[in-house]
Structures are given as C-alpha cells and as structure tokens.
Amino acid sequence: MMNIFVSIAILSLIIWLYLLLFRGGFWFSNQRINPNLKPLNHYPSVCAVIPARNEADVLPISLKSLLTQDYPGNFSIILVDDQSDDNTGNVAQEVANNCQKSEGLQVISGQPLAPGWSGKLWAMEQGICQAQKQENKPDYFLLTDADIEHHSSNLRELITKAEEENLALTSLMVWLRCQSFWERFLIPAFVFFFEKLYPFSWVNNPRNKMAAAAGGCILIRRDILEEIGGIEVVSKALIDDCSLAAAVKAKLQENSENTTQGIWLGLSEKTRSLRPYDSLDSIWNMVARTAYTQLYYSPFLLLGTLLGMILVYLVAPISLILGVLMGNQLIGIIGGITWLMMAISYMPTLKLYRCSPLWGFSLPIIGLLYSLMTLDSAWRHWRGKGGGWKGRVYSINN
Known part of the structure; x- marks a missing residue:
C-alpha cells in the first residue's frame, strides 16, 4: 500500500x-504589450462594439474610458442595448453627452434573441452589421464587454501591436477585480488556470494550433472576420472568445501563403474589469x-x-x-x-x-x-x- x-x-x-x-x-505570466512601441505613421479606423444588457451601473466608468481614448485614428462606438430594463441605452447616451462625445457613440436597441444564438453574440452581431452599413467600413472591430474600464492608451497600444506584428486578432486578459477576500482567494487562480489550459506563448506562436482569446477585449481585423464567416460561425458558443480565436487561427493556418502572422493574447494590469465578485x-x-x-x-x-x-x-x-x-x-x-x-x-x-x-x-x-x-x-x-x-x-x- x-x-x-x-x-x-x-x-x-x-x-x-x-x-x-x-x-x-x-506560469511566468509574461505576455504583455510593450507600451513603448514606436508610433505608427497611419492609424487605421476602428469601431468598438459593446453588447450591453442591464449595465447602467458601470457605463459611467467603462463607456467613458472608451470615449476618452487617446487614439489618433478614426474611432467610433456602437453600443447594443440588449433588451435591458435598467435604462442602459439612455445612460449610455448621457455619458457620451457629458463627455461631449455624442457624435462618437451610436446606441441601437437590440432585437429579441434569435434562435441558435447566445445573447452576447447576437447583440454583437447586430452591432457589427450596423457598422458594416457605414459608408467607410472600419478596418478593425474592438469587441469589448460593457464592464471593462480601458486605460487611456489601450486602443492605441492594441492597434500598434496588431499593425507592427501583422496580427489578425489581438486580445487582452484584462485585470479582474481583486478586492474582497473571495476575490483575492479565487480570482488570481482563475487567471492561473486559464493560462495553464491555454499557454499564451503557444497561442501567440503562429505555428502552434493552440488558440484562445479573452472576450472582455478583442481587437479583430474586419477582413479576417468576414473571411471566417463573421460572428455567426461561433453563434452557438458559450465560450465565444476562444471559439472565435480558434476559427481565426485555423483559417490563417489553412493558407500557408497568408501574410498575416497569427493571433496574440496577453495580460493587462491597466485595463480592468469592473465586475465585482464579492462572495463565493x-x-x-x-x-x-x-x-x-x-x-x-x-x-x-x-x-x-x-x-x-x-x-x-x-x-x-x-x-x-x-x-x-x-x-x-x-x-x-x-x-x-x-x-x-x-x-x-x-x-x-x-x-x-x-x-x-x-x-x-x-x-x-x-x-x-x-x-x-x-x-x-x-x-x-x-x-x-x-x-x-x-x-x-x-x-x-x-
């Protein structure tokens, strides 16, 4: 025995x-964006798509952080009010007005959930379709949750990383709230387990089949999204972020002549989730x-x-x-x-x-x-x- x-x-x-x-x-937790990247000669256009269902309490912080980005290029935001009952849409418009950025935000009312879709992805699909109707379609989509507070240079750093390394998808595991006892006890382990399951260095290796993303902050090229068939290809996925990354990386690896290097996933200390987890x-x-x-x-x-x-x-x-x-x-x-x-x-x-x-x-x-x-x-x-x-x-x- x-x-x-x-x-x-x-x-x-x-x-x-x-x-x-x-x-x-x-376990090194060392995949980070270098904030001192060389500035670009040209900054491509970006449209942020925010699915928001009953997020009125966090929008004064999260939406404001996007509206006040120091991004030198053309940047617009589409917020999809996903059948909220807490005045989410009006609060979003009020935040934009207070920032004197009302022209940079478009709030649309989400349609009832379509069969075969999860709520977040259905809202995201509507936002992307709305952006596609613009006369000048964006070069990139920033897919972000409504409870994320972006640091002021986050978009500029993401775009610079993507453009310099020719990335199809660039994603950040944002800093999760870690204040209460249960957060300090369990939240770092959540990130640790995620990194163990999807080693970031393997994700970031274009020759490795490992693919993952963190849904709170995903920057994806519009042409690549269209090439894989749009968000609809992961419409039934509850783990939509990793499914989207897998679809993108598989498409890139299909074509050995593709000049796009791959995808990238890293950690952030400055861009944070506002979602509290105060209890077990x-x-x-x-x-x-x-x-x-x-x-x-x-x-x-x-x-x-x-x-x-x-x-x-x-x-x-x-x-x-x-x-x-x-x-x-x-x-x-x-x-x-x-x-x-x-x-x-x-x-x-x-x-x-x-x-x-x-x-x-x-x-x-x-x-x-x-x-x-x-x-x-x-x-x-x-x-x-x-x-x-x-x-x-x-x-x-x-």
Whole structure:
C-alpha cells in the first residue's frame, strides 16, 4: 500500500515538472504589450462594439474610458442595448453627452434573441452589421464587454501591436477585480488556470494550433472576420472568445501563403474589469456557467478532469501529511517538494494581482473548490439549467 502512495506522489511530482518546464512557460505570466512601441505613421479606423444588457451601473466608468481614448485614428462606438430594463441605452447616451462625445457613440436597441444564438453574440452581431452599413467600413472591430474600464492608451497600444506584428486578432486578459477576500482567494487562480489550459506563448506562436482569446477585449481585423464567416460561425458558443480565436487561427493556418502572422493574447494590469465578485457564490456561478461547456459536455472528460485535479493539486499536501503522520520521510519529502513547486509557479500571477506569495500554498484548496464548481456545472447542465446569464439560460453546444 505504501508503494502505491509513493508511486502516486512521484507521478504528481512528474506532472508538475512537466508543467513548469514544458507547458509553454504559462506560469511566468509574461505576455504583455510593450507600451513603448514606436508610433505608427497611419492609424487605421476602428469601431468598438459593446453588447450591453442591464449595465447602467458601470457605463459611467467603462463607456467613458472608451470615449476618452487617446487614439489618433478614426474611432467610433456602437453600443447594443440588449433588451435591458435598467435604462442602459439612455445612460449610455448621457455619458457620451457629458463627455461631449455624442457624435462618437451610436446606441441601437437590440432585437429579441434569435434562435441558435447566445445573447452576447447576437447583440454583437447586430452591432457589427450596423457598422458594416457605414459608408467607410472600419478596418478593425474592438469587441469589448460593457464592464471593462480601458486605460487611456489601450486602443492605441492594441492597434500598434496588431499593425507592427501583422496580427489578425489581438486580445487582452484584462485585470479582474481583486478586492474582497473571495476575490483575492479565487480570482488570481482563475487567471492561473486559464493560462495553464491555454499557454499564451503557444497561442501567440503562429505555428502552434493552440488558440484562445479573452472576450472582455478583442481587437479583430474586419477582413479576417468576414473571411471566417463573421460572428455567426461561433453563434452557438458559450465560450465565444476562444471559439472565435480558434476559427481565426485555423483559417490563417489553412493558407500557408497568408501574410498575416497569427493571433496574440496577453495580460493587462491597466485595463480592468469592473465586475465585482464579492462572495463565493458569485465566483462559483461565474465558473459553473461554462466549465462543463469547456469539457464539451462529456462525462468522460469530466471524470478525467476531476481525477486530474486531484492528482495535480491534492496529492502533494496529502502526501506531506501522510508522510509526517506515518513517519515515511520519502513520501513526505516528495509531497513537500511538489507543493513547493506548485506555490512557486503561482507566484508570478499573485504578483500581478498584488497578493502575498503565501497564497501560493492555498492552491490545493483552491483546486478542490474549482473541481466542485466544475462538477456543479455538469449537474446544472444535466438538469437543463446550464449557461445561465443575465436572466437567460442556455443549453447549447460549444
């Protein structure tokens, strides 16, 4: 029996050695836009499309941050009021008037949700169609959530990055709010797990098939969007950002003669989400909404994920405790080393979120909680209640 415990502990150690050495350096959290990029000779036109459903409370900050961008090129904003009941459309217009930027904002009333679409994507589709009616179509679309506060040079930096590196899609994982206890406990881990699942360096490698994006802030070339068939190609996706990135990268890799290098995903400290997650319940619902979708609604992938989370995050502390209680130095040392490696790998993300490095030793508990959220996500799907958001419940395939 002890040999079995030792073998499992060694396997967990080997997994962490692989993650740290061969998983694209995901844990370094070092994919950032250089703010000191050389200015462009010409700045292309951009249209921001904002799907907004009951976002009146955040628009005075988020929309204002877009209206006051220091972008030298032609920049317009289309906000789609997606069947809101909190006066979202009027608040948006009032914000633009207060900024004396009313000419830069167009608010349109969203149509009832069309069959086969998720709400956000349907609103986005309407905004894009409205932009396509303009006499001078934009060169780029900025697809952004209504709860994102963009730092003043965000658009200029995104465009400069995209133009200098000839990128089809450029996306930022914005800085998520991290103020309450539960946010500090669980939100950095959300980013850490995302980076582990989609190593950014692999995403940013045009020869690697790995593709991902962060839906809060996506800059995409209009011609590329049209080439892949528009937003409609991911109309049924709950994880729409990664699905869109996958469609773009697949199209680019199809054509070996394509001069566009690829896609890019990075982190931001200055562009931030305003969405609060003050309680365990709010974070739980955020994860449970799409976790099972990420597993393609497969019970086998669910079982494999849960066993994997146990092996990766729980075996190390259990081994250390067993080693101490049973007086077995070998299993205790293996468990301790693995746990230390785990904590070290988490430090760059904790630094990004200005949290103590000691939080790194809480990863086993965090991993357990996220495993339970994933299990609950599957349970919600089985009961026909998966994918609930903003008063709508979706149960569609990714």
